[in-house]
Amino acid sequence: MxxxxxxxxxxxxxxxxxxxxxxxxxxxxxxxxxxxxxxxxxxxxxxxxxxxxxxxxxxxxxxxxxINNNFVSCFNLLSSDGKPGLTATYWNNKSRDGQSVAVERLTVPVNKSTGGATVFAPGVNLTDFSARYVGTFKPEESGRYTMQLRTDNGFRRLSVDGTTLVDNSTKGNRNTYTCTFNAEKGKSYDIELLYGAGDRTALLSFDIGMIKDYDTxxxxxxxxxxxxxxxxxxxxxxxxxxxxxxxxxxxxxxxxxxxxxxxxxxxxxxxxxxxxxxxxxxxxxxxxxxxxxxxxxxxxxxxxxxxxxxxxxxxxxxxxxxxxxxxxxxxxxxxxxxxxxxxxxxxxxxMKDKPLYAFGHGLSYTTFDYESASLDRKSAKCGDNVNLNIKLRNAGKRDGDEVVQVYIRKEGDFGGPVKTLRAFKRVTLPAGTSRDIAFTLTPDAFKTYDQKSGRMAVTPGKYEILYGGSSENLKSLPLTLK
CATH class of the missing domain: 3.40.50.1700 (Glycoside hydrolase family 3 C-terminal domain)
Incomplete structure (x- = not known):
């Protein structure tokens, strides 16, 4: 977060x-x-x-x-054999032949997937299976209703009162269909959805409802x-x-x-x-x-x-x-x-412009003060380690974590980065307490692209050690490498 x-x-x-x-x-x-x-x-x-x-x-x-697609589900208006929901029947073959292996009642919108080795229903294969979902839809208001169907690349056929609205003419890894029909309040409409698993992860989702204006x-x-x-x-x-x-x-x-x-x-x-x-x-x-x-x-x-x-x-x-x-x-x-x-x-x-939120940015319910910082030397030889010590204080009233960030910039590095993150530590501080945070900057931290050798290298020059709680509003310490 x-x-x-x-x-x-x-x-x-x-x-x-x-x-x-x-x-x-x-x-x-x-x-x-x-x-x-x-x-x-x-x-x-x-x-x-x-x-x-x-x-x-x-x-x-x-x-x-x-886009405006305020789909309000009316799945609760489906029933089968006088009970709420769809009746789902499964076969362990793709042609729905012979004895079914499972029957279940679905009272919430269909959302099935064999991803993670999860079967559609107990007793059903992960592959090479088919299903039939049937129910009667009885709307509480007249209007245009929408059915949303998403499947894998297997077989699918969706019909209302025997009229086919979606068939198996389109194949692909994933297929999403939206079809509509007019329905009158109080009348009954028979819904049938036939499905056969494809050669990929089996996937089936189905719902019925209306597109309405959003309440804002x-x-x-x-x-x-x-x-x-x-x-x-x-x-x-x-x-x-x-x-x-x-x-x-x-x-x-x-x-x-x-x-x-x-x-x-x-x-x-x-x-x-x-x-x-x-x-x-x-x-x-x-x-x-x-x-x-x-x-x-x-x-x-x-x-x-x-x-x-x-x-x-x-x-x-x-x-x-x-x-x-x-x-x-x-x-x-x-x-x-x-x-x-x-x-x-x-x-x-x-980046030289000011972004909306900088790299490394993040707020807390407390505040942190960078009270002081020091290097163990003002100049060093290329290849030496340099030690940085930062005194950090939790100046707020809540315990919290600060991520102390250290960036390095080489002066006169034309075409090079304006700064590069080279170290960070997450520090937990109780409210009102201070702590010294120590960093050891190895030679790798000072590597820049060397035009002469055509490779990343530590080269002599003046450097800035930048530190703070994000990549902007940083404090700095100078360092010379010889």
């Missing part, structure tokens, strides 16, 4: 009047990232907040990540915990995605998607304090959000217990101490042209 901004709204009190919103607030799959395992249970941020407060905190999704009214809550950002389904290797800002798994912009940005502005106009939790696997440009949100927490893709971790940070059970391992640029304009292969302007080492 990396706390990027806090104007004092955090940590929240247990009894604070809050509402949880955002497309990532109740999304467990987002938290897994890519190349993931499949946990038996994932604590979402919504669950984490409800658990830590002991209250049924209200929740509104508010918007999607990028935060009501009487004083604070909105908005959990947004992007998702592994948008950024990843060869993703079948083509929406504004994302194409084929690549990001065409680092800006927060406009749909979320506009909703945050709307919440600010409602007079709400906004705690923004950003989930992403890479940097997101958050300049407008930095100006309107009261706090920003970078939660990345936090894994199966991520909701617990976020809640413990937001409510002060844990004092955050994460530091950014990448630069958070202010906006797209700070990125060099994609076809420019020079290092100029890239990463904290070559």
């Amino acid at each position: 990396t706390l990027l901004k806090n104007n004092g709204v955090l940590p929240l009190a247990r009894n604070a009047s809050v509402i949880v919103m955002g497309p990532n607030a109740n999304d467990s799959v987002m938290q897994w990232g890519n190349y993931n395992g499949f946990p038996s249970h994932t604590v979402t941020v919504l669950e984490g907040v409800r658990d830590i407060t002991g209250r049924d905190i209200p929740y509104l999704r508010g918007c999607d990540h990028v 009214d935060a009501g009487d809550a004083d604070v909105v915990i908005f959990v947004g950002g992007i998702a592994p389904s948008l950024e990843g290797e060869e993703m079948p995605v083509s929406v504004p800002g994302f194409r084929g798994g690549d990001r065409e912009s680092i800006e927060l998607p406009a749909m979320q940005r506009n909703l945050l502005k709307n919440l600010k106009a409602q007079g709400k304090k906004i705690v923004y939790v950003n989930c992403s696997g890479s940097a997101v440009a958050l300049a407008p959000e930095d100006s309107i949100c009261d706090a920003i927490l970078q939660a990345w893709y936090p894994g199966q217990a991520g909701g617990t971790a976020v809640a413990e940070v937001l409510y002060g059970d844990y004092n955050p101490a994460g530091r950014l391992p990448v630069t958070f640029y202010r906006d797209d304009s700070q990125l060099p042209d994609f076809l420019d292969y020079s290092m100029d302007g890239r990463t904290y080492r070559y």
Whole structure:
């Protein structure tokens, strides 16, 4: 967890009047990232907040990540043999021949995968199997209903009252279908889904519902915990995605998607304090959000217990101490042209502009003072170790961790980096205490690219030893190497 901004709204009190919103607030799959395992249970941020407060905190999704697709599930209106849900029948062959091997009733949307050697149902093969899902849909209001289906490259056929809406004409590693039909209140519609596993990891998800306008009214809550950002389904290797800002798994912009940005502005106009939790696997440009949100927490893709971790940070059970391992640029304009292969302007080492959040940046619920620092010598021979001592004080009222960072810059290294991280230590300090932090800088720490030899080497010259809590606002000590 990396706390990027806090104007004092955090940590929240247990009894604070809050509402949880955002497309990532109740999304467990987002938290897994890519190349993931499949946990038996994932604590979402919504669950984490409800658990830590002991209250049924209200929740509104508010918007999607990028495009308006407010799908409201009506799976609860499906029944089979007079009982809620779909009846699922399985065969251990791909043609649904002979005796079935398992029957189950599904009362929640279908979400099956053999990833992690998990069978669709007890007694069903991991491969070479098929299934039939049947139920009757009886809507409570007339309108246009949407069925969402996602499968592997195997067989699939979806029909309503005998009319086929999806068939097996399209093959691929992953296939996602959205089909609609009109339904009248009180009438019954027979749904049948046939499935046969393909030659990859078996995958099947199915739901039925309606596309509706989002509710964005935060009501009487004083604070909105908005959990947004992007998702592994948008950024990843060869993703079948083509929406504004994302194409084929690549990001065409680092800006927060406009749909979320506009909703945050709307919440600010409602007079709400906004705690923004950003989930992403890479940097997101958050300049407008930095100006309107009261706090920003970078939660990345936090894994199966991520909701617990976020809640413990937001409510002060844990004092955050994460530091950014990448630069958070202010906006797209700070990125060099994609076809420019020079290092100029890239990463904290070559960037001369001021980013939104620097490499190594991260806040705490306490403050740290770098009271003094000294080297064991002002000059040394190339190849010598140099010892650095820093006196660090926790000047706040809470115990906490500081990540002490040491950078080195060589004066006159034209074309070289403006600074390079060469050492760091995570230090735990009780409130009001001080500690001397010792570093031994070996010759490797002073290596730069030597034009004469064409290799990295320690060369004579004047150096700056830079130290502090991030890659910006650093203090310095001079050193001469002979």
